[in-house]
Amino acid sequence: MSEFILEMNGISKEFTGVKALSNVSFKVKRGEIHCLIGENGAGKSTLMKVLSGVYPYGTYQGDIVYNGGVQSFSKISDSVKAGIAIIYQELALFPDLTVYENIFAGNEVKNGAFVDWNRTIVRAAEMLKKVKLNVNPEVLIKDLGVGKQQLVEIAKALSKEVKLLILDEPTAALNEDDSENLLQLLRELKNQGITCIMISHKLKEVIAIADKATVLRDGKTICTLDASKGEITESIIIKNMVGREIDDIYPKRADKQFGDPILELRDWSAYDPKLGRSVVKNVHLHVKKGEIVGIAGLMGSGRTELAQSIFGNPKSYKLQGELYLDGKRSAFKHPQDAISAGIAYVTEDRKGDGLFLIQDIKSNITAANLHEISTRGFINSNEEVSISNSYKQSLNIKAPSVEQIVGNLSGGNQQKVSLGKWLFVGPKLLILDEPTRGIDVGAKFEIYTIMNKLISEGMSIIMISSELGEILGMSDRVYIMAEGRMTGELSIEEADQEKIMHFATQ
Structure with a gap:
C-alpha cells in the first residue's frame, strides 16, 4: 500500500x-x-x-x-x-x-x-x-x-x-x-x-x-x-x-494627526425586541478625525450590534442614549439617514448583506449612491462605468472588467468591491466589520494599505475585528466589549493580547 x-x-x-x-x-x-x-x-x-x-x-x-x-x-x-x-x-x-x-x-x-x-x-x-x-x-x-x-x-x-x-x-x-x-x-x-x-x-x-x-x-x-x-x-x-517578502503585514503610518471627535456616544444602549434583551448596554465611545479605533471582543459581545445601532438601526432596536456627529446631536432612523450624514458600514457578511453577487462590479459599486450618477431617474451608464473603473484601479480589484459578476470574484476582490461601494458615498466615518475575514495575507496587506490612505485623507475608521493581531497592528486606540458592555479602553501603546482578553472576558 x-x-x-x-x-x-x-x-x-x-x-x-x-x-x-x-x-x-x-x-x-x-x-x-x-x-x-x-x-x-x-x-x-x-x-x-x-x-x-x-x-x-x-x-x-x-x-x-x-x-x-x-x-x-x-x-x-x-x-x-x-x-x-x-x-x-x-x-x-x-x-x-x-x-x-x-x-x-x-x-x-x-x-x-x-x-x-x-x-x-x-x-x-x-x-x-x-x-x-x-x-x-x-x-x-x-x-x-x-x-x-x-x-x-x-x-x-x-x-x-x-x-x-x-x-x-x-x-x-x-x-x-x-x-x-x-x-x-x-x-x-x-x-x-x-x-x-x-x-x-x-x-x-x-x-x-x-x-x-x-x-x-x-x-x-x-x-x-x-x-x-x-x-x-x-x-x-x-x-x-x-511571490515577494512582506516585512510587516501591518503597514505603518508615519504621521498620525488626530482632530476633534467626529463621533461620540454617551450612555448608548440598544434593546432587541426579538431577543427580549439589551444587546448594547450603556456604551461610551468617541472617535477622532484621522483615527482608527479598534473594537475587540469575543463573538456575541455586541460589536456588530453596536455598529448597526450607529448605522441607522436597520435591526429596529430600541435605542437609548445620545449620539453626536461632528459635535451635533444626531438621530438616524434609517441607514439612509446615516449615509446622508457621512457614515458608511462595510458589513461582516459581504456575501449575505454587503453585495449583490449575481450583479456585476459596476452595479455593486454604485448601488448605495445611484442619485450621484442619475438624471431624472435614469442612470448615466457611461458615468457608472467611468466611476467603477476608477475604483477598480484605485482599489486594485483584479477582474477583466467592471462587467465581471461579483459572485465570480475571489473573497479579497469581493471585499474591495464592498469597500468601493461605500467609498463612493463619500463618508467621513467608515465602519469596517471584520474587514479581512476569509481573505489571504496579500489581500489583507492591500486592505490595510487602503485604510491608511483613507485615514491620511481625513477619514475616520471604526474597525471591528476578531483577530487580535489586526486590532493591535492597525488601531490607534482600542475598545473592548463583553456581553454588550464596553469593558475596557486602551491606547495602542499600552494594549497587548493579554490585556484585551482580560477585558473581553469580564
Missing part, C-alpha cells in the same frame, strides 16, 4: 477561457494534516472541488489517485462513498432540523424500508461524543452557535466513515476558543488515522497544526513545505504565497 492516500497529478481546469488550475500536483500522506494555502483566487477551493466530484471527471485534465487507484468521480456521492468528505466555509446544515437528523441526512439509519429513529439518535450521540460536543441530539441546529454547528458537520462526516476529511476555512467564523477546540479535534482525528486537508488563511493556525503545507499561486503548485524540516514559518509561507 502506498504511503500516500492521495495524489493529484497534473490537474488543469478552465472556466470560459480562464485557467483556474494549471498542471497542479499535490500529494498527501496517510494520517497527516496537510494545509493548502495561497492567496484568494490561487485555486485552492477549485482543486478540492475537483477532488470531491463537484467538478466531475471529464471537466478537468489530470489524474486523481486515491487509495492507490485512479478515480473518476462523476458526482459528490462518488467521493463520499470512497471515504472523502468536504466541509465548506458556508455550512451545509438544515437549521430547522435536529442535530441527529442533520448528522444522518442522506445516510439514514434504517430498519428495512423505514428509518429507525431510536438507533439514529443513539448513533448521533456516539458521533457527538467523538467530536467532544456535549449537546442533546434532539436540539435544533438553529439553536446552536457557529462553533458547535461546525462540530456537527464533522460528526456528519465521521458518520460516513470518512478516511480523508477536507475543511475549507473551518475557523473563519469562529472565535479563538472555538478555533483552538477545532484544531485540537483535528489532532485527535489524526491520532485515529483520519487524514485531513485544511484550507486556511490564518497562518498561525497553519504553523500550529500542519505536518505539511502546499502553496498554490495563480493556479499553480509553488512548493510543499515540511514542518519536520522547520519550513513552515510565517515568512516562508508569505514569500511563497505572494
